Amino acid sequence: MRVLYYDCFCGISGDMNLGALIDLGVDKNYIIKELLKLNLSSEYEIEVKKGIKKGITGTKVDVILKNQQDHHNNIEETHHHGHTHGEALVHNHSEDAAYSNQKLEEHHHHNHEDKIGPDGEAALSYSHADNLEHNHGETHHKSHHHQHRNLKDIENIIKGSTLNENVKEMSLHMFIKVAEAEALVHGKSLQEVHFHEVGATDSIVDIVGAAIALDYLKVDKIMASTVQVGGGFVKCAHGVMPVPAPATVNILKHIPMKTGIVPFETTTPTGAAILAANVKEFTDNMDFVIEKTGYGLGTRELDIPNVLRVYLGNLKGKDEDIEEQYLLETNIDDMNPELYEYVEGKLFNSGALDVFKTPIIMKKGRPAIKLSVLVSQKRENQVLDVVFKETTSIGIRKFKVEKTMLNxxxxxxxxxxxxxxxxxxxxxxxxxxxxxxxxxxxxxxxxxxxxxxxxxxxxxxxxxxx
Structure with a gap:
């Protein structure tokens, strides 16, 4: 069984994830080509380069937005306006002005790095203002005229693309994780949440890029270590809050965490969503044979290597993988059949492993449909929400089942x-x-x-x- 393992000893962010998977062997040109299918290529460029953190060589990925303001305005707004974690996928803003000035000075001396445009060709121009860096990992360049997209906007972008269905499903699953976390923080419904940072192009590229890379690897199982979230305080919609910020906490619910390795945020909501939506098992026991290792580089210089490490390996053991799942069933005889396609899409986006319909005859000879949904315990509540909100069902039957899968x-x-x-x-x-x-x-x-x-x-x- 091929396994992808996330070693999050220094946390995880969206760009660190892309860097680690490219370093592991995912073709960067393939990712760039697939991202073109989102029809957002006029808004960004992707920079991929090798670098070193504490003696560890890895890959650094930056998504460069093309509609940047003057970098001095960016510094001023970053440190006096401040985004909030309550506004979705906000990056760590504990960076002080001295750090930002230091990074800008560094970029004056690094103006010859290879930059890959969305068309896969090298972009020759490179400005120090392109690299205003905000946090330990996600070094994207935020325009302060964010596009405030909501979940429906994100769905339209992804579903309207020509990406394959698996990539679409994984991408939407990650966005729903963020939407659920933000809705809980603000006491709103999923459709009422207006994404700010997550609606920005670079965050869309991070999440969809993660789905493209994971689909490319085609592993049987994704695992991860306990997640290091860092320490200290960050500015949030609720004021100054201790790390992890509210959105990150909600996304990492039921996932093992560690805190305090450094006085900064080390896991961003983007990184948390990637783990929460895709990881099947969280364990610090690496009981598999390692084939490859990849490192995704963060931005900060810390006392520890600021990297995300990933392993590709083989899980040795029996050929059959037995997994406990639940089968949810409901009989429906009073719903417009046209709605089933829509409901099925919502169920898959909410984490359903399989959805199928069986024609049945109910009492008094009424024709009906038995809607069956296979789901893990972790995703059960999200699936129930869809069934009760989107169908005419008023009750669900639940069975525990074992699914045996060949290696x-x-x-x-x-x-x-x-x-x-x-x-x-x-x-x-x-x-x-x-x-x-x-x-x-x-x-x-x-x-x-x-x-x-x-x-x-x-x-x-x-x-x-x-």
């Missing part, structure tokens, strides 16, 4: 039409079946203008001959 490994296969991802399944140590990823087959069929069944035949031919 799976992903590999790349070259065919005459292009490269596809193959999922191999093993039982008792032997390969018993394989399946080509549908999205890859669909893409190759469209690119080569051939029937999709021809793509599948070419895959079988390569495997049979190999």
């Amino acid at each position: 799976r490994e992903f590999s790349k296969l070259k065919t005459r039409y292009g490269e596809v991802t193959i999922k191999n399944s093993y039982y008792e140590g032997k390969l018993v079946k394989y399946k080509a990823e549908y999205e890859d087959c669909k893409r190759l069929a469209e690119e080569n203008n051939v029937p999709i069944r021809e793509i599948y035949r070419s895959i079988d031919k390569v495997i049979d001959e190999g």
Whole structure:
């Protein structure tokens, strides 16, 4: 079983996550190309470069917004206006003016770094004002004319893109995590929450970029260590608050945390959302064989390495993975059938593992639909919210079930039409079946203008001959 493990000994932020996954081996050009599908490329550039923190070499990622104000105005507003964590994904603003001036001075002497534009080409121009850095990890360049997008705006951007369905689903799941946290802080509904920082382009790139990278890796399981959140105080909508800030606390609910390694915020709401939405198990026991290691670099110079470390490895053991889940069921005979597609999308975005419908006959001969939802205990409440708010159901049946899954490994296969991802399944140590990823087959069929069944035949031919 292929495992991705987040070692969050110095926390996690959105840009540190991208840096770590690229350092691990995710193709940066692939991420940049896929992000073009959001149709936001006129608003940003992506800078990827190697660097060192306390002797550790890693990758630094910055999302550069193109509509920046004069950097002096940015400094003034950063330290006298101050954003709030209550306004979603706000970065650490305990940076003092001396630190910002120091960073600006550093950028006067680093004006020849390679910058990659959203089209994948190198952008030659580079200004010290492009790198006004705000926190330990997320060094993006915030325009103070933020686009105040709400959850519906984010959904429209992602669903209106040509990203594959898995990336869309993962991206929306992470945004919903943030929306739920902000709604709880402010006592509002999900749709009433207006994102400020999270609605900014760089935060969208962080979250969707994370989904693209995780989809690229195609691991069987994502794990993480106890999450270090830092210490000290940050400015929030409620005044000066101790770290972790309210939004981060809400996102990390039921997730093990550590505090106080440094007097700064080390885990941002973006980073917290990436973990909360994707990690299957939090443990400090690394019981797997390490294949690769990657480091994503933060901004601050600390007494400890300011990096996010990730591992790619194989979890050795039996071939069947048994996981406890819940099956939720409800019989519905009085709902417009057109609404089921909408409800299914909401259920998947809320964390449902599977959704299916069964035609049934209820009392007095009434035709109906049995709506069944497979979900983990962690996501149960979010799924229940959707069922009760979006359908006519007034009751749910709940069953504990065990899901047994074969050990799976992903590999790349070259065919005459292009490269596809193959999922191999093993039982008792032997390969018993394989399946080509549908999205890859669909893409190759469209690119080569051939029937999709021809793509599948070419895959079988390569495997049979190999």
